[in-house]
Amino acid sequence: MMIVRILGEGQFRVDDDAAAELNQLDTELEAAVEHSDEDKFTAALASLLAQVRAQGAPLPADILEPSDLILPHEDSSMDEVRKLLTDEGLIPG
Amino acid sequence: MYMKGTAARMGVMKRVSLVFKAKANKALDKMEDPRETLDYSYQRQLELLTKVRRGVADVATSRKRVELQMNQLQQSANKLEDQARKALSMGREDLAREALARKSSAQSQLNDLQVQYAQLQAEEEKLTVASQRLQAKVDAFRTRKETIKATYTAAEAQTRINEAFSGISEEMGDVGMAIQRAEDKTAQMQARAGAIDELMASGALDDIGGHRDDIQSELDMISAGSDVEREMARLKAELTASAPKQIEGSGPNGGSQAAQAQAQQAQQAPYAPPAPQYTPPQQADEHQQTQPAGLPVADLPGLGGEPQDGDG
Numbered sequence: 012m013m014i015v016r017i018l019g020e021g022q023f024r025v026d027d028d029a030a031a032e033l034n035q036l037d038t039e040l041e042a043a044v045e046h047s048d049e050d051k052f053t054a055a056l057a058s059l060l061a062q063v064r065a066q067g068a069p070l071p072a073d074i075l076e077p078s079d080l081i082l083p084h085e086d087s088s089m090d091e092v093r094k095l096l097t098d099e100g101l102i103p104g
Numbered sequence: 105m106y107m108k109g110t111a112a113r114m115g116v117m118k119r120v121s122l123v124f125k126a127k128a129n130k131a132l133d134k135m136e137d138p139r140e141t142l143d144y145s146y147q148r149q150l151e152l153l154t155k156v157r158r159g160v161a162d163v164a165t166s167r168k169r170v171e172l173q174m175n176q177l178q179q180s181a182n183k184l185e186d187q188a189r190k191a192l193s194m195g196r197e198d199l200a201r202e203a204l205a206r207k208s209s210a211q212s213q214l215n216d217l218q219v220q221y222a223q224l225q226a227e228e229e230k231l232t233v234a235s236q237r238l239q240a241k242v243d244a245f246r247t248r249k250e251t252i253k254a255t256y257t258a259a260e261a262q263t264r265i266n267e268a269f270s271g272i273s274e275e276m277g278d279v280g281m282a283i284q285r286a287e288d289k290t291a292q293m294q295a296r297a298g299a300i301d302e303l304m305a306s307g308a309l310d311d312i313g314g315h316r317d318d319i320q321s322e323l324d325m326i327s328a329g330s331d332v333e334r335e336m337a338r339l340k341a342e343l344t345a346s347a348p349k350q351i352e353g354s355g356p357n358g359g360s361q362a363a364q365a366q367a368q369q370a371q372q373a374p375y376a377p378p379a380p381q382y383t384p385p386q387q388a389d390e391h392q393q394t395q396p397a398g399l400p401v402a403d404l405p406g407l408g409g410e411p412q413d414g415d416g
Contacts, residue, residue, distance in 0.1 A: 015117070016274065019230055019282050021237060037115035044116065059117075072240035075248065075271030080117035081124055084285070096119050 014070060015063050016078035020085070023067025033062055033080075044092055052089045060085055128273035138265045139258055142249040145269060149242045152276055156235040159283045163231060166290045167224040169297055170217055176304065177214040181207050187319050194326050203319050209308065213300055220293055227286045234282045241275045 013030065016022045025033070036059040043051035060082060070076070083092045114122075135141040184207035191199035248268045252261050307318065 016121075016278065018278050019234070019285070021233075033117070034115060037117050041116050072237040073244040075241060075244050075268050077125065077128075077267075077270040077274050078121055081120040081274075082117055083120065084281075092116065095123065096116065 013079040014076055015067060015080045015082065017060055017063060017082045018084045018087075021072070022070035022074075022076070022078055023063055024070055025063060025067040029062070029066040033059065033066075036062060044089055044096075047089065049089055052092075056083065056085070056087065056092075124274050124277055125270060127277060128270040131273065132266060132269055137258060138262050139253055141265055141269060142252065145272065146242075146246060146249060149238070149245060149272060149276065152279060153235065153238055153242060156231060156238060156279055156283055159286050160228060160231045160235060163224055163228040163286050163290055166293050166297075167221065167228060170221045170224060170293060173297055173300055174214060174217050174221065177210050177217065177300075180304070181210045181214065184210065184319070187323060190323055191319070194323070196322075196326065199319060199322055206308065206319075213303070217296075217300070220296065223289060224293060227289050231282055231286050234279050238275055238279050241272055245272045 012027060013025055014022050015025050015033075036055055040052065040055040040059055042048075043055050063082065083095060087095075131145075132138075132141060135144070184203045188200040188203035188207065191197075191203060245268055248264075252264050252268070256264065
């Protein structure tokens with residue numbers, strides 16, 4: 012079991028079995044970011060989020076668990092994701 | 105955080121979660137007594153709750169402003185269509201075209217606003233849900249905080265505090281970003297709303313009740329013009345009707361019958377009011393002095409209406 016957060020949406024508990032598929036999509040997402048391929052980026056992000064929503068069970072809001080994996084907002088631009096990865100001011104505080 | 109070698113294996117999801125964790129650890133490291141962390145963090149959570157609620161209110165205000173503008177634009181579009189119809193019925197195709205051009209401009213602004221409105225609505229919902237989620241986590245944190253403070257020594261508490269802290273810290277980071285995004289969208293929206301306000305004020309979209317509605321003023325002028333025509337016709341009719349009476353008293357009968365016939369015709373003219381009772385005395389006097397008896401008084405330039413048959 013692992014916990015996955017979609018930013019702006021909340022946390023999900025996802026079965027380990029689903030992890031392989033998520034990792035595959037995540038690799039595509041990362042490649043798209045590295046090659047600045049906006050179309051692939053949008054498609055990969057959309058399927059990754061869809062997968063988490065489909066496979067995961069929403070975590071009750073009063074559970075104080077940090078997530079194992081965190082996914083960008085559904086309407087993130089590639090630029091935003093880059094900033095998220097480099098810890099440059101996107102997370103307040 | 106951005107290390108190319110490891111990044112390739114880790115993927116986006118893991119890296120983002122590490123960024124969040126690093127942030128939480130950095131905050132934790134600053135605290136001397138771990139239990140102090142709990143109270144400090146709790147204060148910050150409450151502040152963030154206030155902030156996210158204010159964010160919801162701000163987005164709602166912005167959404168209502170857009171709603172108001174959408175109503176105004178819709179009214180403008182309706183009014184412009186009415187004006188186009190009226191202009192066409194008056195045979196002014198040029199005015200109708202102008203009105204329809206503005207209507208189309210108002211309509212495209214309206215369509216645009218509808219999209220923005222939906223986005224603001226979505227943002228408002230997201231923030232509302234985020235504030236509820238944060239509230240639940242803050243409540244859970246408070247309970248955990250009291251337990252830790254009551255049950256554990258400072259040394260024992262460390263691990264439990266770290267867990268609680270990183271859990272809430274991630275949520276706070278998420279909510280903080282949500283607030284930021286909503287603020288950005290709202291700012292964009294306000295800039296846009298300001299631009300539309302300016303456009304409306306300029307008259308380009310025919311502001312309702314605005315001061316520069318030139319289409320309306322031209323239509324008004326046309327219909328004022330036809331009012332003038334109507335009034336003129338009425339006055340003419342009155343004058344021709346009163347002329348024979350004065351003649352009857354002073355002159356021979358010869359010409360007066362023709363004048364009477366004229367007066368009757370004038371009364372049947374399209375624009376003549378059904379019962380002309382008011383006779384402007386001054387005008388009648390003037391005419392009596394300047395016009396030779398028996399001539400049709402109505403025959404003045406620019407009035408053209410009544411047909412004349414025979415020359416008396």
